[in-house]
Amino acid sequence: MPDQIDYDAKIPNNVNLSEDRRLQRALEGWQPKFLNWWGEMGPTLATHGVYLRTAVSVGREGWAHFDHVEVPDYRWGVFLAERDPDRVIAFGEHRGEPVWQQVPGEYRADLQRLIVIQGDTEPASVEQQRLLGLTAPSLYDLRNLFQVNVEEGRHLWAMVYLLHAYFGREGREEAEALLYRNSGSPDAPRILGAFNEETADWLAFFMFTYFTDRDGKYQLGTLKESAFDPLSRTCEFMLKEEAHHMFVGTTGVDRVVLRSAELIREHDTMDIGAYGGIPLEVVQRYLNFHYTVSLDLFGSETSTNAANYFTAGLKGRWSETRRKDDHRLTDDSGELERPRDDGTWTRDEVQKILLLNLDLRGEYIADCESGVKRWNRILEEAEISFRFALPHPGFNRKVGINSGHHITPDGTIVDAATWRAGVKNWLPTSEDLTFVRSLMHPVYERGKIASWVAPPRQGINGKPFDYEYVYL
Secondary structure (H helix, E strand, O other): OOOEOEOOOOOOEOOOHHHOHHHHHHHHHHHHHHHHHHHHHOOOOOOOOEEEEEEOEOOOOOOEEEEEEOHHHOOOOEOOOOOOOOOEOOOOOOOOOEOEOOOOHHHHHHHHHHHHHHHHHHHHHHHHOOOHHHHOOOHHHHHHHHHHHHHHHHHHHHHHHHHHHHOHHHHHHHHHHHHHOOOOOOOOOOOOHHHHOOOOOHHHHHHHHHHHHHHHHHHHHHHHOOOEHHHHHHHHHHHHHHHHHHHHHHHHHHHHHHHHHHHHHHHOOOOOHHHOOOOHHHHHHHHHHHHHHHHHOOOOOOOHHHHHHHHHOOOOOOOHHHOOOOOOOOOOEEEEEEEOOOOOEEEEEEEHHHHHHHHHHHHHHHHHHHHHHHHHHHHHHOOOOOOOOOOOOOOOOOOOOOOOOEEOOOOOEEOHHHHHHHHHHOOOOHHHHHHHHHOOOOOOOOOOOOOOOOOOOOOOOOOOOOOOOEOO
């Protein structure tokens, strides 16, 4: 497989697509349907060139090129990371065997399902964010939004390629369905709940790219371990692009917190809404919502499906090869904290292989804590006593063992009446949402930025903040 990407092809790729005419024709038939979907469901704001990063190589060096690009002309394509000819399966009952270049018949349905679920999330976030360009706080932020969008579009291409190349007619039908479902549609919603939520303002966008795209990082990380080598190599390359999405979220929330801290200091009050800032309590409530919705994406704490995927070699653990166990987990056990109906917590001993979702969720939570520490450091340096915190993993859950209970952010199990009385303090209220949206006025002038967010410390690719990132 070539390292360089062929940008002269109708569909840019590094998988020698021209050597498989049947597959090439099938993907060229899907391409105009994708472009129609992008035109209908992609970014609403029209532009005349966005300073975008485009992959030119999948190697460790020089894989990104920056230039102004007309967004509908972005060269979406099919890119897989370099193949390791010596790679072997790292876990499960096939551990030590060579990885698969084709789909084993007995695992066909499960692999297809995993690819479809991952593929369904990619266009969903584009649909959720399609109106945000109309209220961008700066040209820098507008550019970042478009960069996230086009790369999510390319990640859709990555999954569609696998469906077309390895799953025959059923794969082609599933690829069509990825464009038929739409985020929030009452008739054909996206598969996972978080991808049917509205992303109506830029604070929500920053929280989404911090928390929900971080879930994507961990899901892709487990698929990167897959014994199905084309899926592994696809996810490895996608992870490179996903890192930028999380950067947008991390630094975006940084800048909101920094600006709020500046306004608190300037006006000597925590109530900064009247001065065009977002109160820290509102930021915390947004954090609570997006974090807990993202936790639901990990599924139930105990899962026979996840255990079966692991045993079969389809989906591993985060950093599987670095783990210091037998990579089979048949004899290991772990603890599961579970709420009881009497309002107390108990711990059960469970086979570790059934706790793979919980294991991955634990890696994710530890990673999320790093952002909270960043944001609290900003407040500490500003000599503001308020501190952000991640709520208890049982709070506001719709999936898993906590979903039937009312659990407060500090982990207290309460009755329905207590929950109703307190929820306005824990999750964004309609008043919060209305207020934040009232701040969302577009700022399209070079070097200018909205009142509620601080400018970035540095621009993109060495460019200054006041660079003309987007031609409008």
